[in-house]
Amino acid sequence: xxxxxxxxxxxxxxxxxxxxxxxxxxxxxxxxxxxxxxxxxxxxxxxxxxxxxxxxxxxxxxxxxxxxxxxxxxxxxxxxxxxxxxxxxxxxxxxxxxxxxxxxxxxxxxxxxxxxxxxxxxxxxxxxxxxxxxxxxxxxxxxxxxxxxxxxxxxxxxxxxxxxxxxxxxxxxxxxxxxxxxxxxxxxxxxxxxxxxxxxxxxxxxxxxxxxxxxxxxxxxxxxxxxxxxxxxxxxxxxxxxxxxxxxxxxxxxxxxxxxxxxxxxxxxxxxxxxxxxxxxxxxxxxxxxxxxxxxxxxxxxxxxxxxxxxxxxxxxxxxxxxxxxxxxxxxxxxxxxxxxxxxxxxxxxxxxxxxxxxxxxxxxxxxxxx
Numbered sequence: 001x002x003x004x005x006x007x008x009x010x011x012x013x014x015x016x017x018x019x020x021x022x023x024x025x026x027x028x029x030x031x032x033x034x035x036x037x038x039x040x041x042x043x044x045x046x047x048x049x050x051x052x053x054x055x056x057x058x059x060x061x062x063x064x065x066x067x068x069x070x071x072x073x074x075x076x077x078x079x080x081x082x083x084x085x086x087x088x089x090x091x092x093x094x095x096x097x098x099x100x101x102x103x104x105x106x107x108x109x110x111x112x113x114x115x116x117x118x119x120x121x122x123x124x125x126x127x128x129x130x131x132x133x134x135x136x137x138x139x140x141x142x143x144x145x146x147x148x149x150x151x152x153x154x155x156x157x158x159x160x161x162x163x164x165x166x167x168x169x170x171x172x173x174x175x176x177x178x179x180x181x182x183x184x185x186x187x188x189x190x191x192x193x194x195x196x197x198x199x200x201x202x203x204x205x206x207x208x209x210x211x212x213x214x215x216x217x218x219x220x221x222x223x224x225x226x227x228x229x230x231x232x233x234x235x236x237x238x239x240x241x242x243x244x245x246x247x248x249x250x251x252x253x254x255x256x257x258x259x260x261x262x263x264x265x266x267x268x269x270x271x272x273x274x275x276x277x278x279x280x281x282x283x284x285x286x287x288x289x290x291x292x293x294x295x296x297x298x299x300x301x302x303x304x305x306x307x308x309x310x311x312x313x314x315x316x317x318x319x320x321x322x323x324x325x326x327x328x329x330x331x332x333x334x335x336x337x338x339x340x341x342x343x344x345x346x347x348x349x350x351x352x353x354x355x356x357x358x359x360x361x362x363x364x365x366x367x368x369x370x371x
Contacts (some may be wrong), residue, residue, distance in 0.1 A: 001034055017083070017084055017085075017115070018084075020080060020083055021080040021083050021084055022080060023080075024079055024080040024082075024083050025076045025077055025079060025080030026076070027076065028077035028079040028080070029072060029073060029074040032072050032075065032076065033072065036064065036067055036072075039064065040064060040167065043057050043060055043061040043064070044061065055215045057239075059113065059116055059117060059120070061366045062112065062116050063109055063112045063113045063116065065112075066109060066111075066112040067105070067107050067108075068104075068105060068108065070121065071101055071104065071108075074101045075101055075102070077109045078094060078098055078101065080098060081094060082094065085215065085235065095157055096160055099156065099159045100156055100159070101153075103152055103155065103156060104152070106150060107148055107152045108150045111145050111148055112148070114141060114144040114145055114148065115145070117143050118141045119141070137296060162205070169184065171325055174253045187238075187239040188221065188222040188223070188237050188238045188239045188272070189221055189222065189238075190224070190239075191237075191239040191241070191242050192219065192220065192221050192238045192239035194220075194238075194242065194342075195219055195224075195238060195242070200242075200246055200249050201250075202219075202248060202250065203216050203217065203219065204216065204250070205248050205249075205251070206247050206248075206249040206250050206317075207226070207246055207247060207249065207250075208246075208247040208249065209236075209241065209244040209245065209246055209247070210244050210245075210356060212226060212228065212234055212236070213228065213229055214227045214228035214229050214234065215227045218235070219238070220238075222234060222237065222238065222239065222303055223235050223237055224237075224238055224241050249315065250315060252315035253315065253321045254290075254312055254313050254314065254315070255311065255312040255314075255315065256292075256309070256311055257309070257310050257311070257312060257320065257323070257324055257327075258307065258308070258309045259307075259308060259324075260297065260305050260306065260307050260308070261279075261305075261308060261331055261342070262302075262303035262304065262305050262306075262308045263275070263303060263304040263306070263340055263341065263342055264301065264303070264304070264336075264340075264341040264342065264343060265301060265303055265304055266341070267304055267340055267341065271338055271339070271340055272340075273295065274292040274298075274338055275294075275306055275334070275338070275340065276295065276296065276306065277294075278293050278334040278337075278338065279306065279308055279327075279330075279331055279334060282327055282331060282333075282334060283308070283310045283327055283330075285330070286310075286323050286326050286327060288309060288312060288314055288323070289310055289312055289313065289323050289327075290311045290313060291310045292309040292310050292311060293308075293309050294306060294308050294309075294363040295367035296305055298341040308327070308331075310323075310327070317357065334343070
């Protein structure tokens, strides 16, 4: 290796210029190091003060820890070399080095910030250890970091004078081909990320979609497993799952219960008028239940129909069924106390003998007609 070839640009540099360059390098290194140290101290003070922007301060402090001493030293050397009078070729090379060193340090900051930010977000929004946020966290961090490093690599090659148009086009065509080949898998993958970020449901939630209802057991990269109410496990693709309307019963604040009670239409009006207040008293006696209304809804020849509406003040299906059962049993007791008949009216069909004989006479005349 011919060392003089690389030292040729510095052959015309005297000792004073070298000392000036060395001094500029030392001052720059000391200034950058002091600035970073002062910035870390101020961030630590903000963190200890417990201000509302504490998460952002912690993110900035942890990101600054990724500062490379080699990068600081390289920047200091470049500042020192900038004070020297070099050939145009070396001036251009120093420009490339500036771009690579600064870009590399910036990418390291972005890499660290993306990792810490994504982990902090998913950690704060994850409520169960089996939630899909762990997988989504890994995939999202990997995608962001890969994107940052690929963009930096392409920018560095372009800065060095390499034509990256063909490379970018090849990557685009290859990406399209891969996307078409695995579009179903990618659809389920992005649906999994959507479930992790938007959280329409989580592991342990009781949900219902078209023809399926049960408890979510696991949300994976491609499929979601649901334990149905009848006991079997149902596996459904994430993309197909999100195409349906999802009912999440676990997030219900209360349950609205509405049903009708029918009385015999022969019930006297005076007794029927006592039924709404009596039923309202039955509902008010139930724990964790809020009565809404009881009305005589309709009067027909078949029944007197009373509509009863109340709210169960929690989302438990068991409590809902217990409250409804207690109200129905209480309604039976009320009907018994009031002497109200809740049975359907009895219908009888009565045939008169004379009419039956007249209906039979044409048949007899027809049988007696000679052939």
